């Protein structure tokens with residue numbers, strides 16, 4: 001990413017829980033008969049197994065996040081915060097780092113974690129970030 005990606009450029013917003021969307025279709029075509037499921041399904045299972053320890057984090061599966069060329073694709077989303085779409089997550093390597101990054105997103109008033117709180121998958125894999133919906137007064 002370029003520009004001032006370490007700052008959100010908006011007024012602080014309230015803290016809120018974070019949903020981690022995991023594309024369970026990622027890797028399905030390459031592993032149609034795998035008993036463990038696709039890479040995305042394995043990542044979803046690994047994150048779901050650990051999520052109970054993180055009350056501010058919800059893990060949700062999704063069929064496709066339209067970045068199919070860089071599996072496994074995940075997204076962080078929270079009300080009133082920036083969202084991130086991130087590709088290249090590895091189910092065998094990144095589950096702990098994904099939960100740590102989601103915790104950093106939850107703790108950030110804008111959903112923009114400090115650079116030091118971004119694990120390698122986050123630093124290497126960001127596809128885009130999306131601003132929060134404007135509030136209507």
Ligand code: FES
Nearest residue numbers: 023026065067068
């Ligand atoms: S199959 Fe995972 S992003 Fe499309």
